[in-house]
Amino acid sequence: MTDHTVYEIDNSGIEPLSNHSNNTTFAEVMTQRRQFLKGSLSTAVAAFMGASLVGCGGDDDKKPAASPTPPSSSSESSSSSSAASSVAPLLGFTAIAANRNDAITVPTGYSATSFVPWGTPLTGTMPAYKADATNTGADQEQQVGAHHDGVHFFPMDAKTTGTNSSEGLLVMNHEYIDDKLFHKNGPTLGATRPADEVRKEIAAHGVSVIHIRKTGSNWEVVNGSPFNRRITGATPMDIRGPASGSAMLATKYSPNGTSTRGTLNNCGMGATPWNTYLTAEENWAGYFVNKDATQAREHKRYGVGTKNGRYFWELADSAADEYVRFDASTKGATAMDDYRNEPNTFGYMVEIDPFDPEARPQKRTALGRFGHEGVIFAPAVEGKPVVCYSGDDSQNEYIYKFISADNYYKATAGGYLLNTGVLYVAKFNADGTGEWLPLDITNSAFTAKAATAGVTFANQADVLINTRLAADIMGATKMDRPEWGAVHPTTGEVYFTLTNNSSRTAANIDAANPRANNATGHIIRWNEDAGKNSFKWDIFLLGGDVGTVTGTGDKAVTLTADNHFASPDGLWMDPRGVLWIQTDMSGSQQGTGPYGNNQMLAADPVTKQVKRFFVGPIDAEVTGVTGTPDMKTLFVNIQHPGDRSTPTSFTSSWPEGGGARPRSATVIVTKNDGGLIGS
Ligand code: FEO
Numbered sequence: 275m276t277d278h279t280v281y282e283i284d285n286s287g288i289e290p291l292s293n294h295s296n297n298t299t300f301a302e303v304m305t306q307r308r309q310f311l312k313g314s315l316s317t318a319v320a321a322f323m324g325a326s327l328v329g330c331g332g333d334d335d336k337k338p339a340a341s342p343t344p345p346s347s348s349s350e351s352s353s354s355s356s357a358a359s360s361v362a363p364l365l366g367f368t369a370i371a372a373n374r375n376d377a378i379t380v381p382t383g384y385s386a387t388s389f390v391p392w393g394t395p396l397t398g399t400m401p402a403y404k405a406d407a408t409n410t411g412a413d414q415e416q417q418v419g420a421h422h423d424g425v426h427f428f429p430m431d432a433k434t435t436g437t438n439s440s441e442g443l444l445v446m447n448h449e450y451i452d453d454k455l456f457h458k459n460g461p462t463l464g465a466t467r468p469a470d471e472v473r474k475e476i477a478a479h480g481v482s483v484i485h486i487r488k489t490g491s492n493w494e495v496v497n498g499s500p501f502n503r504r505i506t507g508a509t510p511m512d513i514r515g516p517a518s519g520s521a522m523l524a525t526k527y528s529p530n531g532t533s534t535r536g537t538l539n540n541c542g543m544g545a546t547p548w549n550t551y552l553t554a555e556e557n558w559a560g561y562f563v564n565k566d567a568t569q570a571r572e573h574k575r576y577g578v579g580t581k582n583g584r585y586f587w588e589l590a591d592s593a594a595d596e597y598v599r600f601d602a603s604t605k606g607a608t609a610m611d612d613y614r615n616e617p618n619t620f621g622y623m624v625e626i627d628p629f630d631p632e633a634r635p636q637k638r639t640a641l642g643r644f645g646h647e648g649v650i651f652a653p654a655v656e657g658k659p660v661v662c663y664s665g666d667d668s669q670n671e672y673i674y675k676f677i678s679a680d681n682y683y684k685a686t687a688g689g690y691l692l693n694t695g696v697l698y699v700a701k702f703n704a705d706g707t708g709e710w711l712p713l714d715i716t717n718s719a720f721t722a723k724a725a726t727a728g729v730t731f732a733n734q735a736d737v738l739i740n741t742r743l744a745a746d747i748m749g750a751t752k753m754d755r756p757e758w759g760a761v762h763p764t765t766g767e768v769y770f771t772l773t774n775n776s777s778r779t780a781a782n783i784d785a786a787n788p789r790a791n792n793a794t795g796h797i798i799r800w801n802e803d804a805g806k807n808s809f810k811w812d813i814f815l816l817g818g819d820v821g822t823v824t825g826t827g828d829k830a831v832t833l834t835a836d837n838h839f840a841s842p843d844g845l846w847m848d849p850r851g852v853l854w855i856q857t858d859m860s861g862s863q864q865g866t867g868p869y870g871n872n873q874m875l876a877a878d879p880v881t882k883q884v885k886r887f888f889v890g891p892i893d894a895e896v897t898g899v900t901g902t903p904d905m906k907t908l909f910v911n912i913q914h915p916g917d918r919s920t921p922t923s924f925t926s927s928w929p930e931g932g933g934a935r936p937r938s939a940t941v942i943v944t945k946n947d948g949g950l951i952g953s
């Protein structure tokens with residue numbers, strides 16, 4: 275989460291807007307794509323996608339008719355007993371100093387190049403980016419979105435050997451927009467908003483699928499590839515899992531509560547063991563407004579607006595249904611006559627198959643509804659359930675774990691595994707043990723707690739739509755803003771960043787969140803107790819200035835000028851076991867603290883050696899990192915450079931420089947001698 279700017283206009287007295295027919299933009303885009311697929315590249319695409327193209331109805335959700343027999347027990351997969359090895363040779367670079375440069379800094383012997391900034395033409399008519407921010411909504415729908423965040427590289431052969439390090443699909447999130455920089459003169463505000471500004475803002479959200487290829491030492495976008503795709507805040511998508519079809523999801527658009535339009539505030543992500551992409555919906559609640567005298571609990575507990583949506587999309591002057599839906603106030607006779615339930619169709623992990631350009635995204639309700647930062651999967655084990663973890667990034671919210679009901683088999687694995695299972699929430703005990711508490715209406719421990727609290731749930735859909743309330747009831751541990759997770763590729767040890775928490779007081783510190791007014795954050799980790807709903811945890815690292823100590827005795831580690839950091843956020847354990855830590859300090863923390871600009875550090879999880887590898891430009895967040903399978907190319911995302919700018923005065927001009935409008939972009943990092951990243 276960052277300091278999202280909220281428009282400050284008085285919208286009192288705005289009359290309810292009437293409904294019109296759906297915006298046809300995306301139907302048109304899909305028609306164009308189908309025509310393209312019939313063209314010259316269709317044979318190659320079919321070869322890549324195999325049978326999935328043949329039956330592409332967008333439903334990758336079918337459980338196979340028969341699964342192989344489990345090897346032995348069907349108990350949960352969990353951490354093995356194997357110990358992690360030090361990755362010291364992969365931290366051979368010379369740590370760089372903190373700095374306040376409007377540039378990317380990497381260690382001596384490394385190079386960094388910006389790539390696919392906001393506005394890069396990607397699909398359709400390939401509209402060129404306009405430096406004065408005068409592109410239209412239709413342009414933006416065919417260009418790379420804004421505010422790059424979570425990112426994953428799927429090698430082109432991901433579904434077979436997964437070793438291709440020179441061609442793949444780079445899939446990334448676009449979290450939000452910077453209102454002051456997004457339009458030439460900033461947003462147009464008044465009793466209504468120009469519909470095309472709204473269309474453009476919605477189109478800059480979501481996900482980009484970008485087919486990229488390495489030629490010589492340069493990476494380039496494969497222009498014209500049918501894999502290139504924009505998924506936005508307006509793309510039709512299905513709602514799957516226990517909440518699908520719930521009356522609480524019924525809207526004028528989807529009276530049976532099985533679909534919705536768009537994904538919003540896409541922050542972190544996760545790659546599934548079957549090579550699909552999950553995008554997280556984080557601070558989605560603020561995009562909506564509900565002016566009813568009393569908000570339903572599934573709105574109030576998440577912070578749905580009471581006066582206006584974050585960007586006033588509900589006031590688009592076309593009054594098109596696509597925009598009216600952001601007003602969740604009760605207007606019609608029933609939920610099927612208005613959008614009172616529209617916010618209930620957001621707050622999920624959304625599955626996208628980048629290798630099937632026509633597949634509709636699937637919202638996976640079994641993973642819960644909250645401010646999903648991202649998701650991270652435990653290593654998949656043949657014949658065992660799928661396990662994944664997700665944090666809810668808000669002050670004093672929780673960390674969750676999902677265990678699938680069905681077992682994983684590589685040959686048949688798919689999104690159906692995320693439709694049925696149990697969602698748990700974490701309780702961290704003071705003695706270093708922890709428990710996973712079930713949020714399951716068929717579990718007597720859950721129903722007993724609900725009864726004690728005097729809270730009723732109609733069914734499991736109600737539980738999941740009110741995940742935060744269900745977790746409250748179970749007595750989960752309130753955390754210092756859980757952001758990304760990472761899992762060790764061989765041991766299964768789990769790491770989570772807790773970015774900071776200004777509301778933590780001395781009176782409510784606990785062992786897992788041990789500092790009052792936690793301004794610099796920390797990283798917690800745990801190992802699962804095999805076959806049980808419990809774990810053992812410790813604090814891996816405390817953020818802070820030079821001299822900050824984590825642990826005691828011979829296990830104590832002290833931060834130095836090579837690695838002091840604050841507000842850890844992005845986290846990735848690469849396939850070799852190097853832990854990459856990214857920071858999201860506020861503008862003032864970067865400007866006045868000792869840490870310089872936001873940055874990325876590399877850590878050895880065994881020795882806790884930590885070295886600063888990367889420093890971002892002015893007023894930017896470093897968020898999202900992935901690599902090629904050979905770990906010789908790293909892709910790092912830079913979000914909101916110059917976010918303290920005004921429409922006429924930019925605090926950064928990265929990546930172009932020379933006073934240009936700052937733009938979020940990806941950074942490609944390589945070692946000049948062609949060696950392994952980190953060495
Ligand atoms: Fe979008 Fe919690 O960062």
Ligand code: CA
Nearest residue numbers: 275773843858
């Ligand atoms: Ca953050």
Ligand code: CA
Nearest residue numbers: 275276895913
């Ligand atoms: Ca952010």
Ligand code: CA
Nearest residue numbers: 275541757843
């Ligand atoms: Ca984040």
